[in-house]
Amino acid sequence: FRRTRSLNAPSPFQQFGPCGRIMKNSAMVMQIQDPASQRLTWYKPPLAVLVIKKVRDSTVLSPFIQLVEWLIEEKHMVVWVESAVLDDPLLMEDKKFLAVKDKLVTFKDGRDDLTDRIDFIICLGGDGTLLYASLLFQQSVPPVMAFHLGSLGFLTPFQFNNFQDQVTNVLEGHAALTLRSRLRCIIVRRNSKDERRDEGQNGKVAESSTFGTLPSTNILVLNEVVIDRGPSPYLSNIDLFLDGKHITSVQGDGLIVSTPTGSTAYAVAAGASMIHPSVPAIMVTPICPHSLSFRPIVVPAGVELKISISPDSRNTSWVSFDGRNRQELLHGDSLRVTTSIYPVPSICAQDQISDWFDSLAECLHWNVRKRQKCLD
Amino acid sequence: FRRTRSLNAPSPFQQFGPCGRIMKNSAMVMQIQDPASQRLTWYKPPLAVLVIKKVRDSTVLSPFIQLVEWLIEEKHMVVWVESAVLDDPLLMEDKKFLAVKDKLVTFKDGRDDLTDRIDFIICLGGDGTLLYASLLFQQSVPPVMAFHLGSLGFLTPFQFNNFQDQVTNVLEGHAALTLRSRLRCIIVRRNSKDERRDEGQNGKVAESSTFGTLPSTNILVLNEVVIDRGPSPYLSNIDLFLDGKHITSVQGDGLIVSTPTGSTAYAVAAGASMIHPSVPAIMVTPICPHSLSFRPIVVPAGVELKISISPDSRNTSWVSFDGRNRQELLHGDSLRVTTSIYPVPSICAQDQISDWFDSLAECLHWNVRKRQKCLD
Amino acid sequence: FRRTRSLNAPSPFQQFGPCGRIMKNSAMVMQIQDPASQRLTWYKPPLAVLVIKKVRDSTVLSPFIQLVEWLIEEKHMVVWVESAVLDDPLLMEDKKFLAVKDKLVTFKDGRDDLTDRIDFIICLGGDGTLLYASLLFQQSVPPVMAFHLGSLGFLTPFQFNNFQDQVTNVLEGHAALTLRSRLRCIIVRRNSKDERRDEGQNGKVAESSTFGTLPSTNILVLNEVVIDRGPSPYLSNIDLFLDGKHITSVQGDGLIVSTPTGSTAYAVAAGASMIHPSVPAIMVTPICPHSLSFRPIVVPAGVELKISISPDSRNTSWVSFDGRNRQELLHGDSLRVTTSIYPVPSICAQDQISDWFDSLAECLHWNVRKRQKCLD
Amino acid sequence: FRRTRSLNAPSPFQQFGPCGRIMKNSAMVMQIQDPASQRLTWYKPPLAVLVIKKVRDSTVLSPFIQLVEWLIEEKHMVVWVESAVLDDPLLMEDKKFLAVKDKLVTFKDGRDDLTDRIDFIICLGGDGTLLYASLLFQQSVPPVMAFHLGSLGFLTPFQFNNFQDQVTNVLEGHAALTLRSRLRCIIVRRNSKDERRDEGQNGKVAESSTFGTLPSTNILVLNEVVIDRGPSPYLSNIDLFLDGKHITSVQGDGLIVSTPTGSTAYAVAAGASMIHPSVPAIMVTPICPHSLSFRPIVVPAGVELKISISPDSRNTSWVSFDGRNRQELLHGDSLRVTTSIYPVPSICAQDQISDWFDSLAECLHWNVRKRQKCLD
Incomplete structure (x- = not known):
């Protein structure tokens, strides 16, 4: 086996000892262009x-x-x-x-x-x-x-x-x-009558043009989406879910969900490690967390994060997208974040x-x- | 476009506006099984x-x-x-x-x-x-x-x-x-007469069975390879290269090159963020660096790292692999690290x-x- | 020389070799009760x-x-x-x-x-x-x-x-x-006609009852005074002076000036070390600084800090005292902070x-x- | 009350409300020269x-x-x-x-x-x-x-x-x-027959010339004393006592006990905040601790630290003093550290x-x- 220069790792061997292997499921195989060979070409001359x-x-x-x-x-x-x-x-x-x-x-x-x-x-x-x-x-x-x-x-x-x-x-x-890569962010409002329509069959929110009518709630960010306590002197309690599972609760000034590109922007100021933009990942970094042990984490690019105000939190939070579009996140609302297909x-x-x-x-x-x- | 649950991000769209796209090069397309769908199957009953x-x-x-x-x-x-x-x-x-x-x-x-x-x-x-x-x-x-x-x-x-x-x-x-994922580590000794044979055409070291004769220099690690100053009271100067390019020099107690699995082992004690094991990446974390600004970095899994003693360093260094196999790295030697195809x-x-x-x-x-x- | 249990260090020897010693200046000698022996007594029964x-x-x-x-x-x-x-x-x-x-x-x-x-x-x-x-x-x-x-x-x-x-x-x-110990904080407004009166002979602001007429600008804090960017999406540039000397400029979300008591409150969330409340010191901790090398510092309790908006900063800042009394710090204003005599x-x-x-x-x-x- | 320029804080007011005050105990009052006024004078011309x-x-x-x-x-x-x-x-x-x-x-x-x-x-x-x-x-x-x-x-x-x-x-x-300030360090060996003589009445080890006979165990350091795992691949368990009380156990690569001067040497590389040399304090910083929450601490200069190998630790540790005099610390030995009177x-x-x-x-x-x- 001879490796070529590649930024992705070599395709991992999928046979494990004489009997074990990965279950074949062709729908689940992705074809990924090796980042190291990503070169621009023009289909027709740009005008x-x-x-x-x-x-x-x-x-x-x-x-x-x-x-x-x-x-x-x-x-x-x-x-x-x-x-x-x-x-x-x-x-x-x-x-x-x-x-x-x-x-x-x-x-x-x-x-x-x-x-x-x-x-x-x-x-x-x-x-x-x-x-x-x-x-x-x-x-x-x-x-x-x-x-x-x-x-x-x-x-x-x-x-x-x-x-x-x-x-x-x-x-x-x-x-x-x-x-x-960019993060696709959607705020699902508690009282949105369209809420059911927003969800795909598997509980995830689809990246579709039907959101054209609600531009403020479907936003792609290149650096990060930030959830913070806004003008409140009290700390927010934010619940963080990953693929539907409750992962942790955040108590502190806020939370940064960033792309690898964004890891060197706000996240690094909040103490995160720096991630090369070709690593397919999402970074989650707390801002001034109360817990000494709340170290930043890096999760696979394909997960869906859900962020909501803890039911027992005294305060709401504020969300901003690449530093813009700042808006309040109320009790019962949730912010969904995943990697967009449009880098x-x-x-x-x-x-x-x-x-x-x-x-x-x-x-x-x-x-x-x-x-x-x-x-x- | 409807996403399925996937730990990889969705396959990124490869057309950029009306004219731009990624140059096709089928040799460079990798088929990646979605981590979320990785399930074990047995080809024949395990005995x-x-x-x-x-x-x-x-x-x-x-x-x-x-x-x-x-x-x-x-x-x-x-x-x-x-x-x-x-x-x-x-x-x-x-x-x-x-x-x-x-x-x-x-x-x-x-x-x-x-x-x-x-x-x-x-x-x-x-x-x-x-x-x-x-x-x-x-x-x-x-x-x-x-x-x-x-x-x-x-x-x-x-x-x-x-x-x-x-x-x-x-x-x-x-x-x-x-x-x-595991890291494949090879120490190329300065005086090795086989050195030329160890290098592939493109300057990378091949992962082949010809290394069977040099078992001590071709080692797979699951957590990390550590380079440290050993018993020396003086600090090492270590040069770090990435895909052949000199990236930085490390001055401190040492350097940890870890898999995502290893990010929660020694690297986290040295201040690194924690990376989910399915993220295809390599983490580089300094141990007690003299520079206040030497934050850990995360690079794509497919790069090749080369580590060697700086020519002007007073000291040699010591290398250990998942805590074992400790050996000295001398002036002129180099340690090459990349992701193995055998997870x-x-x-x-x-x-x-x-x-x-x-x-x-x-x-x-x-x-x-x-x-x-x-x-x- | 036999030491007794003491939280202060033993009084340092003030003769250095056969000839050197510290210049005597009785006005500059402080009598400090050893913290380890600080016990409450009642002059008359509390009622x-x-x-x-x-x-x-x-x-x-x-x-x-x-x-x-x-x-x-x-x-x-x-x-x-x-x-x-x-x-x-x-x-x-x-x-x-x-x-x-x-x-x-x-x-x-x-x-x-x-x-x-x-x-x-x-x-x-x-x-x-x-x-x-x-x-x-x-x-x-x-x-x-x-x-x-x-x-x-x-x-x-x-x-x-x-x-x-x-x-x-x-x-x-x-x-x-x-x-x-508490920090005595005074905001000196640019347009205050009383500004000259506020300064002592040596350029420091006196802790006197004459400030009774300006209660909002003479505040004692037990934990910390925080300077932050407030609702502004842009980062503040804050100049930090210590005993009149320009020390550094802060670019980031803000700055925490805390007592040792406050080191375990907001400062620790921003990454500071933790200081026992009997150490006579002031802690300065940046909040999400842009510089990777902006580590928190600990200075002697007796210095006077001055904080002002950098003349070239696009934004003003906001100051709050133990989480209260939030107010804007404008261009030309300055916040002076030193240790109070009233713990x-x-x-x-x-x-x-x-x-x-x-x-x-x-x-x-x-x-x-x-x-x-x-x-x- | 008019403050003078002082690096020590002003002498704290020792009456608290109409009735409370600090119990007088003249033996416990220290005369401290204000650091800001510490100027050299020569008793006779230096030759x-x-x-x-x-x-x-x-x-x-x-x-x-x-x-x-x-x-x-x-x-x-x-x-x-x-x-x-x-x-x-x-x-x-x-x-x-x-x-x-x-x-x-x-x-x-x-x-x-x-x-x-x-x-x-x-x-x-x-x-x-x-x-x-x-x-x-x-x-x-x-x-x-x-x-x-x-x-x-x-x-x-x-x-x-x-x-x-x-x-x-x-x-x-x-x-x-x-x-x-310097730290006075003494290793008390388990089998030392002189152990009782080393202790003062109150359990502290006296800084006296009787140690002239054991020069290797009475060492003043200007930067730090370091306890590390030495050549052992396993981590040490070190017990840390402060004024006789068990404070915590350290699991990791080691522990740095440093002066404020030393805070900018090895300790800062291990993540500590930086302390001005005039602050009367001792800094305790773990090296690559296994616990995410083991943040460095700063304690008053006058405490006595005792460090020993945990009884259940598989390994011994090694101690070095300003980078010299490296020696093994065995089970039953202890290292005592306090501030010296000789700065x-x-x-x-x-x-x-x-x-x-x-x-x-x-x-x-x-x-x-x-x-x-x-x-x-």
């Missing part, structure tokens, strides 16, 4: 490109203008921008920008549906731009190429200087991909491993130290 | 059963005798035991045992090869019995059913009282399995999720606390 | 006793009535209660209580000044009763004897069953004391050491584990 | 200066020669060095050094007693030089001025460049002092607060982070 820029940061304006002009003039692409971008008076004073302004296609966030209209996304700025891209595409997400301005971010691996070569390279299909395909600057470790060093100063100096 | 009992613990003797007698007299199975077991004088004084003693098949650890001779393993005692079973079977491992005596262990989920019903149940094929198929008492959380509560008192009492 | 009971907990009513009746009838003491206590309809239905009700002296929290009127305090219920006692006495605090009902609390060491013997014992002067004299059930370790085990399950069981 | 240089580091040679020459030629001091220093061939090739070599006074470590012969100590190199100075003076320690070469250490605050001005300044008595008077480069926080930033990168960059 429509969405450019997302960091808001309220004037240093992004010049790169933004350069990029948009080049995409239009040199690459002959159709460039989409959020209509609010054009409200920036500094941008409107820029002559180069005015020359291309009329060729831009604009959309209004929350009103226009981008599904199937965008072939490619370019982000300029901080990690927030990628969270915003994730928010715009609640189902299939076009490939995202993210530039940092200033210093490397976890989600923004590309440097802007020779952006032309790098974008061209990606458009020609030379790019490794990290499929960043964010995030284009690597180098490869999955190098990009991640470079970010750890740059963003979190992971294990950066003065060697031996203070120890003699 | 040879290896019974492993905890050593130096007289409380195990009575259950051991009951079990062996029942397997032989009632189930007509061939029972194997390690020959040293029979050296126990207390056992030799037991009349019930003497009646079945001659029907036992014995083997000598380290001399007799058990491969393909054992259909089924029953462990009696602590988690150490499972580590020993793992040690005996360095390739395919027969299904293991492990009883705790006293209180629940991470690796020993079954209670002994009505053992007859439980074993019968498993022999009839009604059992959920947790495939506990330990560990039979669940209930199911993968319930067994794990019950162990967390019982063995680690995870988040056990006095509710609200001290907080008013 | 006025304040009884504080846990609110909204009907299980406290019966012990409360027993205690009050006994204090009045048997001990002939004058019993004070907060007037709101009498609003409880359950209490008013109790015949035994009605018999003593008219002998009670009542006061209104926030309106009546208790200074110099109360000789002795008895608390019934949870730790919150002691926090409330601390709040009532912002200068000298009468000795406090605190009973837990149910299970041991950090601040409530006494069991209620034979309360008569125990109270008698204390009234006769047989009791060890823990002097629990809470908390009566020990056994002694300083035993009481503390019993609480650690009981309230935090400190190092409670299943011995050896899961480790074999 | 004999001991110069300690880092071993096996050739970059220290040139500063060492400059310093020694200047002390002899300009300051007319008598310079002492350890005789082994002169064995360095590189030193013997240096002409400037040869010119002063004969004026040096040498001593042999372990043979010559330096007590009362040295007025002043200058260290050159890493923190190890100060640990060595501490080792040489097991009772009163002359004032120590420590230079780092390269970068700042916790114990070496002075920069070497304008050393002449700085040393002159200190010799003239302008210097703040940090009194770094190390360590001269500050700036002051107690600034020096410490500068070291935290420089040596541990405490809360050094990229501001806001990766978080947008």
